[in-house]
Amino acid sequence: MGHKSHSWKDKDKPPVIRPHSVEKHRLLQTYLFRYVLTLTRIKAMERLPLTLIDGFAGGNVYRQGADRKFRSGSPSLMLDTIRDAEETVNAERTKKLQIIDDYFFIEQEAHACDSLRRTLADSPRARAVRDRIRVFQGDFSSHAARIIQFVKDKSPSGRAIFNLDQCGYDAVPFEQIRAIFSALPKAEVILTFAADFLIDYLREGRPNRRLKCMPDLDVDALASTVDRSDPRWRRLIQLELHQEVLKASGATFYTPFFIRSTDSHRDLWILHLSGHHRARDVMTGVHWERHNSVAHYGGAGLKMLGYDPEQDVVVTGQKPLPGFFFDDKAQAMTEGALLDELPRRIYEFSDAVEFQRLFALITNETPATSQMLRKSIRILAREGLLRVRDASGLTERRAGIQAESDIVTIPAQKLLFYTI
Numbered sequence: 001m002g003h004k005s006h007s008w009k010d011k012d013k014p015p016v017i018r019p020h021s022v023e024k025h026r027l028l029q030t031y032l033f034r035y036v037l038t039l040t041r042i043k044a045m046e047r048l049p050l051t052l053i054d055g056f057a058g059g060n061v062y063r064q065g066a067d068r069k070f071r072s073g074s075p076s077l078m079l080d081t082i083r084d085a086e087e088t089v090n091a092e093r094t095k096k097l098q099i100i101d102d103y104f105f106i107e108q109e110a111h112a113c114d115s116l117r118r119t120l121a122d123s124p125r126a127r128a129v130r131d132r133i134r135v136f137q138g139d140f141s142s143h144a145a146r147i148i149q150f151v152k153d154k155s156p157s158g159r160a161i162f163n164l165d166q167c168g169y170d171a172v173p174f175e176q177i178r179a180i181f182s183a184l185p186k187a188e189v190i191l192t193f194a195a196d197f198l199i200d201y202l203r204e205g206r207p208n209r210r211l212k213c214m215p216d217l218d219v220d221a222l223a224s225t226v227d228r229s230d231p232r233w234r235r236l237i238q239l240e241l242h243q244e245v246l247k248a249s250g251a252t253f254y255t256p257f258f259i260r261s262t263d264s265h266r267d268l269w270i271l272h273l274s275g276h277h278r279a280r281d282v283m284t285g286v287h288w289e290r291h292n293s294v295a296h297y298g299g300a301g302l303k304m305l306g307y308d309p310e311q312d313v314v315v316t317g318q319k320p321l322p323g324f325f326f327d328d329k330a331q332a333m334t335e336g337a338l339l340d341e342l343p344r345r346i347y348e349f350s351d352a353v354e355f356q357r358l359f360a361l362i363t364n365e366t367p368a369t370s371q372m373l374r375k376s377i378r379i380l381a382r383e384g385l386l387r388v389r390d391a392s393g394l395t396e397r398r399a400g401i402q403a404e405s406d407i408v409t410i411p412a413q414k415l416l417f418y419t420i
Ligand SMILES: C[S@@+](CC[C@H](N)C(=O)[O-])C[C@H]1O[C@@H](n2cnc3c(N)ncnc32)[C@H](O)[C@@H]1O
Pocket: 001, 006, 021, 055, 056, 057, 058, 059, 060, 072, 073, 074, 075, 106, 107, 108, 109, 112, 138, 139, 140, 141, 165, 166, 167, 171
């Protein structure tokens, strides 16, 4: 797509960055920083092999603000954040950590790729690790298999983060994402997905349409799951689309967030896809930290992706609910919803459930972090609505969850209540 905000033709006048891109950058930086801090909590860890891939890298420089000051694009931001995180971790350690970081930057457009190479050559930090940076001009998809192989060969843990910041929705084949997760279970993908543009396309009545990114998806069938005259059409189709995207990605954990593009007035989904619930917990934590600009899609409780007519403006005729902004109010709503919904949910497990399994099973459905889940369980246990014991079942945990292997149950005298 040749949008002027992505044209690096004139090297003295790189594109002016748009507000939603600034927010995407902040999100990416905060996530990478937390990722490193989370993985390196064990002080004995001396090496962290990690590969970072920016599959739609851009020209790596923008202008910003009234004075049009230059600022970095995502490739340099990723690299600088990893270096900053390593310095932060090492400031508190006697045994130093070394991040063995490799970078793959792929950019299709020639001017953008020239700008990318030039800006990396000008950066002292990038020059210091230049043997570990590979820049390719071309289509991300045609390089993906080679990168996956590189990560596999590099370390058995196969840790890699793919930033796939496509314009639009159709440039990243989901088959590629499935290939990443099937070869690299510890990989994570941060995918920009212009869902509202896809929804506009779905709304058109043309028959026999196919998407490049999901060739197996029956577009017409998806569009017709909801009657076009239904005023809730857009919202209902979004919910259907979430399910299709999660299925097509092959990821186990899925975090859909959206950023509103102020110039197109369309929502961009920033999808975090991973194979481990801890990765999702870290990303959810980032959204709580950055509460003022990224809004969660859906409500506060479990089943946040489920459609709730009670909250539908068209059905209720009430004023639209304000967005979910990861603020104090959202936190109170989330915790309240957990207190209401958790006992019944736990009741669905035949007798008992391990804390980490419970978190893994519900995390796709809720904006709550594991910390919030712990807090709710502590309150419910204090009120006698839940019971927590250690893995052996012999020790009662009066202060709530103390280990991920702790077991949560419904007390026998409360069971009757949930069978009604
Ligand atoms: C949204 S911009 C990237 C911005 C960059 N990630 C940042 O935040 O600084 C998307 C870039 O992807 C490039 N591009 C488009 N299709 C591509 C493809 N199939 N493979 C690789 N790059 C592509 C475009 O030329 C454009 O520079």
